[in-house]
Amino acid sequence: MNSPDAALGTSPVWLPANQPLQFYAGGSGIVALRGAGNARLDHGPEDWVASTTTRFGQPTDGLTRLDDGQWLRDAVRLHPENWLGRSHATSFGADPAVLVKLLDAGQRLPVHCHPSNEFARAHMNSHYGKTEAWIVVGTPADGGQVHIGFTGDVSASTVADWVAEQDTAAMLSALNPVTVRAGDTVFVPAGLPHAIGAGVFIVELQQPTDLSVTLEWKDFLDSEAGGHLGFGFDVVLGCVDRSGWDAGRLASIVRHTEDAGPVTDLLGPDAAAFFRAQRIRGGAALDPSFSVLVVLDGSGTLSTGQNSVPLRKGDTYVLPHRAGESIVDGDVTAIRCLPPEVPQ
Missing domain, CATH: 2.60.120.10 (Jelly Rolls)
Structure with a gap:
C-alpha cells in the first residue's frame, strides 16, 4: 500500500x-x-x-x-x-x-x-x-x-x-x-x-x-x-x-546491448528525442526524473532521501522527479523507462 x-x-x-x-x-x-x-x-x-x-x-x-x-x-x-x-x-x-x-x-x-x-x-x-x-x-x-x-x-x-x-x-x-x-x-x-x-x-x-x-x-x-x-x-x-x-x-x-555496469543505456541517442531506457542492477545510482521502473528479476530495495521501497520480480513503480536521487541495492534486474530528453 x-x-x-x-x-x-x-x-x-x-x-x-x-x-x-x-x-x-x-x-x-x-x-x-x-x-x-x-x-x-x-x-x-x-x-x-x-x-x-x-x-x-x-x-x-x-x-x-x-x-x-x-x-x-x-x-x-x-x-x-x-x-x-x-x-x-x-x-x-x-x-x-x-x-x-x-x-x-x-x-x-x-x-x-x-x-x-x-x-x-x-x-x-x-x-x-x-x-x-x-x-x-x-x-x-x-x-x-x-x-x-x-x-x-x-x-x-x-x-x-x-x-x-x-x-x-x-x-x-x-x-x-x-x-x-x-x-x-x-x-x-x-x-x-x-x-x-x-x-x-x-x-x-x-x-x-x-x-x-x-x-x-x-x-x-x-x-x-x-x-x-x-x-x-x-x-x-x-x-x-x-x-x-x-x-x-x-x-x-x-x-x-551487453551490461556495461549497474546502469546500461538500451536505446541510444536516436531514441532520446522520444524516450529513453536503461537496464538497472544493484548498485545503480539514479538521477531525479519522472520514470517507470519494471522489475524483471530478483529482489532488492530502492532508496530515496526519505523513502525505501522493496523491489521484487514483477513490481512496477512510477518515480516522481521530486523523489530525488535514488539508489538500487540487491540482486535485482529492472528496466527504467524515462521521458524524452529536454531540448537544450
Whole structure:
C-alpha cells in the first residue's frame, strides 16, 4: 500500500496491473512476471504502466488509477513540477510525454504502423505521433519472430491494393522477418510497418498516443474503420514508410546491448528525442526524473532521501522527479523507462 499522499508526486508509487481490454490474445507472460493475483489472462496482453494516455476514442480507458481513486493523469496535472520536474514541465507541459507498456503477444499481431508527429498534427488532431521501442524480455525457446520494414521499395498503389484486398500473405512476405531474443531492443520509427510474432514479450516505450494504422485489419478488428481510425485509408496510408529496409538499415534499429555496469543505456541517442531506457542492477545510482521502473528479476530495495521501497520480480513503480536521487541495492534486474530528453 502506498502512502496517503502518493498523488502529490513526492515518493515512489507501486502500481498494480492496468490491462485495458484488447482485440488480441495474450497475458500469460504478464501473469508469470507479475503474479496470478495481479494480472489477467483474458485478452489482457498489455499492461499500461503509469499511463496518462487513453485508448483511442475513449475518455478514461487505459489510464492508471492511484490508491486514492485519482487518475495519475490528473495528479500530474495538479502537481507537474513534483512529478515531472521544472525543465520537463516547461518543455512538455503537464505531460510525461511517454507511455510504457508490458506487451505479451499471445498471437501474431497484425501488420500495422504509426504516424509521425507531423502527420498526426496535420491529419489526426494529435500533438504526438507514435514512435516506439521494444525491449525484449521473453520469447519462445528458439527465439521469437517479428516482421519489420519492407524488404524493398513498395509503391503507394501496391500498399493500397494489399489493404483493399486484405492480402495478408503479400503484406507479410514483403516485410523483413527478424528473430529476437531476451535482451534485444528494437527502435521502431513512426511509419515503419511491423508485426510482433506470437510468444514475444516486451517492455514497450512509445509516444503517448494510441494511434495505429492497421493495414491488416481483417480477422483482427471488427471493421475496416478500426484500421484507419475513421480517417479513411486514403488519408492514413500516407504515413506508411514504403522504403526498403536492407540489413544495414535494420542493424541500426535492432540491437543487443551487453551490461556495461549497474546502469546500461538500451536505446541510444536516436531514441532520446522520444524516450529513453536503461537496464538497472544493484548498485545503480539514479538521477531525479519522472520514470517507470519494471522489475524483471530478483529482489532488492530502492532508496530515496526519505523513502525505501522493496523491489521484487514483477513490481512496477512510477518515480516522481521530486523523489530525488535514488539508489538500487540487491540482486535485482529492472528496466527504467524515462521521458524524452529536454531540448537544450
